[in-house]
Amino acid sequence: MDRAEKFIISFSIVVLVLFVTGIIIVAKGAGIDIAECVPSDKTFTEGRLGQLDEHTYQAYYVAKMWAFEPREIEIPLESELDIFLTSKDVVHGFHINEKAVNLMAVPGTINKYRVKFSKKGTYEIVCHEFCGTGHQNMVGKIIVK
Ligand SMILES: [Cu+2]
Numbered sequence: 001m002d003r004a005e006k007f008i009i010s011f012s013i014v015v016l017v018l019f020v021t022g023i024i025i026v027a028k029g030a031g032i033d034i035a036e037c038v039p040s041d042k043t044f045t046e047g048r049l050g051q052l053d054e055h056t057y058q059a060y061y062v063a064k065m066w067a068f069e070p071r072e073i074e075i076p077l078e079s080e081l082d083i084f085l086t087s088k089d090v091v092h093g094f095h096i097n098e099k100a101v102n103l104m105a106v107p108g109t110i111n112k113y114r115v116k117f118s119k120k121g122t123y124e125i126v127c128h129e130f131c132g133t134g135h136q137n138m139v140g141k142i143i144v145k
Contacts, residue, residue: 033113033114035103036111038109039110040108040109042110044060044084044086044110047062047070049073049075052082055078055080056079056080056081056082057073057075057080057081058081058082059081061083061084061085061105062087062088063087064087065089066127066134067137068125068138068140070140071139072141072142072143073143074142075142075144075145077119077144077145078116078117078118079116079144080115080117081114081116081142082113082114083101083103083111083112083115084111085105086110086111087107090107091105091107091129092104092105092127092129093126093131094125095125095126095128096115096123096124096125097123098121098123099115099123104129117142117144119144120144121144122142123142123144124141
C-alpha cells in the first residue's frame with residue numbers, strides 16, 4: 001500500500017471518530033437519547049395510560065390506520081412519561097412537537113422512550129411516516145397541566 005493511501009485511510013478514520021464523538025456529545029448535551037427496544041413477548045394491542053409512581057406515567061400507544069390510541073392523554077407538570085409504541089398494521093411515525101421525540105411504530109415491535117415534561121401546555125403528536133391516504137389525520141395530544 002502506498003504511503004499516501006495509508007495517510008488518507010488513517011485521516012479518514014480520525015475524521016470519522018471525531019464526527020461520531022461530536023454527534024454523541026451534542027446529543028447528550030441536548031438530552032437526546034436512543035429509544036429502547038422492548039422484547040416482543042410484551043406486545044400489547046390496546047392503547048392506554050398507566051401510572052408507575054407519583055411522577056412517572058406509562059403511555060402504551062398503538063398506531064393504526066389512521067390514528068394513535070390513546071388519542072389524548074393528560075399528565076401533571078414535571079412528570080416523566082414512558083412511551084411504549086407499537087403498530088397494528090403498517091409502519092407509522094411518532095413525533096412530539098417541541099420535544100426531541102421521534103420514534104417509529106413498527107408492527108410486532110415495541111419502542112420505548114422516556115421523556116420529561118417541565119413546561120405546561122399541549123404537545124401535538126404527529127405521524128411523520130407517510131402511511132396511506134389518511135396519514136394527515138394521524139395526530140394526538142399530550143396535555144400537561
Ligand atoms: Cu402517517
